[in-house]
Each structure stands twice: as C-alpha cells, then as structure tokens.
Amino acid sequence: MVTIELKVVSEQRNGLLLALGEVLLANQFKLLRHRRANTDRNVVMVLVVQGPEARLLPLEEQLGTHWMVRSFEAAPYEPGVSTSPQTLAEVVASIDPAHADALPASSAPTAAPAAPAAQSAAPDPARVEVLLPQLARDYPRVFGLVLGFERSLEPAQRATTMRYIGTRVGAWVYKRDFALGAALDLSRSIRHVALPAMRQLLPTEPDGDALTTGGSPFCVVAGHSVTAQCHFLCGFLEGLLNESGRLPRVRVSETACRAGGAAGCRFVFDA
Known part of the structure; x- marks a missing residue:
C-alpha cells in the first residue's frame, strides 16, 4: 500500500x-x-x-x-x-x-465518496470501462456504439460522460498512432495529430487553428438545440493532444454546432 x-x-x-x-x-x-x-x-x-x-x-x-x-x-x-x-x-x-x-x-x-445519485452529472466509470474495449476493437467504426451508449444515459450525465469517453479514446489513439512522432507546438499538433485522427472518424477540415466538420453524427436535431452536442469529439481531441505531455493543458470547445443550426461543427483549442 x-x-x-x-x-x-x-x-x-x-x-x-x-x-x-x-x-x-x-x-x-x-x-x-x-x-x-x-x-x-x-x-x-x-x-x-x-x-x-x-x-x-x-x-x-x-x-x-x-x-x-x-x-x-x-x-x-x-x-x-x-x-x-x-x-x-x-x-x-x-x-x-x-x-x-x-x-x-x-x-x-472524509471517507471515499458515496456512489453518485441517479441524476448526477458525473460519469459512471464501471460502465465506461466495459465500453472502452469494444471501441478499441471496432475503431474507427465506433459511432454506432458511442451513440447507443449516449442514448442510454440520463440527460444530466450525457455531456460529462461522453466527453470522458472521448478523452479516453483520444489518449488511446495518440499512444497507438502518434506517440513516436516529434515534439510539436499546439498549432502543428492540431495539423499533424488532431486533424488526421479526426479524419479517421469523419470528414474534417482545418479552419485556421480550429477544425470544422459537417458530418458529426451527434447533431441529430439540427436547429433545435441551443447547446453544442459533440461532447465525445471534444473529449477525443483533448485526449489526443494532452496525452503527449509536451503541451500546456489543452481545452477544446465547440464554438459552432449543427445542432444549433450552424453549417458545421467547429472545434477550437486553448492551452
């Protein structure tokens, strides 16, 4: 111990x-x-x-x-x-x-925290750990599993849980595909790590130092949501860039989402 x-x-x-x-x-x-x-x-x-x-x-x-x-x-x-x-x-x-x-x-x-209540916004680690090996097996064809899992969650849990899952998957992809690469600054990491990894999942284009996609499957009710819906993709990008340990801590925000009526989903990176 x-x-x-x-x-x-x-x-x-x-x-x-x-x-x-x-x-x-x-x-x-x-x-x-x-x-x-x-x-x-x-x-x-x-x-x-x-x-x-x-x-x-x-x-x-x-x-x-x-x-x-x-x-x-x-x-x-x-x-x-x-x-x-x-x-x-x-x-x-x-x-x-x-x-x-x-x-x-x-x-x-304090003792260890009690288990979260049904409406807690915190992720459920036990359920996530069961899902992750299935995602690794099927990668990059993961959206069926991910979307099915998202629909099974309580509404208050969806944002935090899906972002957490995306972070774990992104960190795994970095270790698998990019860990032996050169040390890059944030701008080049977006171009040479985040962009190709996102393109494994869905069509994505650079937008300055941001990334934009018009094909996110998480925007199922276009024009009817005032909040961004691509929590998994935000977490995925954070996991990719933070796993190297070479950059200041990167936070990814979705500044435009098709669920809110935008033409595409846009992800920006702050360190």
Whole structure:
C-alpha cells in the first residue's frame, strides 16, 4: 500500500470531488482527507489517498486524461507539511497569483465518496470501462456504439460522460498512432495529430487553428438545440493532444454546432 498526495487543478467546481472519487474507487484507492481552495478561474484540490502500489500508474494515467483535470501532481505524502493552510495558499498562488489573497479554503477529513445519485452529472466509470474495449476493437467504426451508449444515459450525465469517453479514446489513439512522432507546438499538433485522427472518424477540415466538420453524427436535431452536442469529439481531441505531455493543458470547445443550426461543427483549442 502507498499513501500519496495529489494536487489537482481544475476549471470545474461542481462535481469535481465526486468525479475524482470515482477514479480513486475504480483503482482501489481510498480518500483519507482533502483540502480545497477556489480562485476566480480555477479550483485547487489537495487529496491524500491510499491504495495498492500496482494501481498507482493507472490512477495517474486516468487523472492525467480526465476531462475535469487541467493539471495534477502526485508525490509521496508527508504528514503535516503539504496540506497545511500556508502551503495550500502557496500552491494556489503559483497557479493564479492574481487571486491568491482572498481564498475561501475548506478542509474536511472524509471517507471515499458515496456512489453518485441517479441524476448526477458525473460519469459512471464501471460502465465506461466495459465500453472502452469494444471501441478499441471496432475503431474507427465506433459511432454506432458511442451513440447507443449516449442514448442510454440520463440527460444530466450525457455531456460529462461522453466527453470522458472521448478523452479516453483520444489518449488511446495518440499512444497507438502518434506517440513516436516529434515534439510539436499546439498549432502543428492540431495539423499533424488532431486533424488526421479526426479524419479517421469523419470528414474534417482545418479552419485556421480550429477544425470544422459537417458530418458529426451527434447533431441529430439540427436547429433545435441551443447547446453544442459533440461532447465525445471534444473529449477525443483533448485526449489526443494532452496525452503527449509536451503541451500546456489543452481545452477544446465547440464554438459552432449543427445542432444549433450552424453549417458545421467547429472545434477550437486553448492551452
């Protein structure tokens, strides 16, 4: 058994602890305690966790590709040092110094989080883990499975779950097809990694430093949705670009979607 400390940075405040708890549980780790601090732009969470050493690398891989995690560090736990309020403030200041003075920090010893309620927006790791080998077997002809899975989800779970699945698939595709390539900046990564990988799935064209497709199968009710629907594709692109570890953390946003009446779905990249 190992006891480690995780420092997690996220832009997502709602459901973060629950989502991290699900990753811990899936890897047989338990949450011993946590501290949290907020800035205007980020959440910083320090977690002390304990579990089998053999599951440490899978845990770190899943945290590194999780759509809610912007960045994280893992280190051996040093009692009474890293989780002190002063050190937590220093961690926040190093990430967001402009907002380090007035940080409402909370601390609470806790057991592993309870299972999510039926309407929780967090992904269901057990169901996702069953799906992933089937997607790997059928890749790149995955949309039938993915769309069927999406329709089986509660509405509140669809965005987070589909983005999470896309992230896992994208990370797998990067390891399979692009891991031996040269180190590229973001613009060239979009051209030489994201674009060819997307073209394995559906017709896609470059649009400056964005990508556009008119063939997304997730836009089933064109003109009747005010929100973007291609959560799987956003996650897929994030998984592709973040898996290398060579770029600042990349976040993908869908700025136009055929479900809202646009001519095509447009994906932009921010690091």
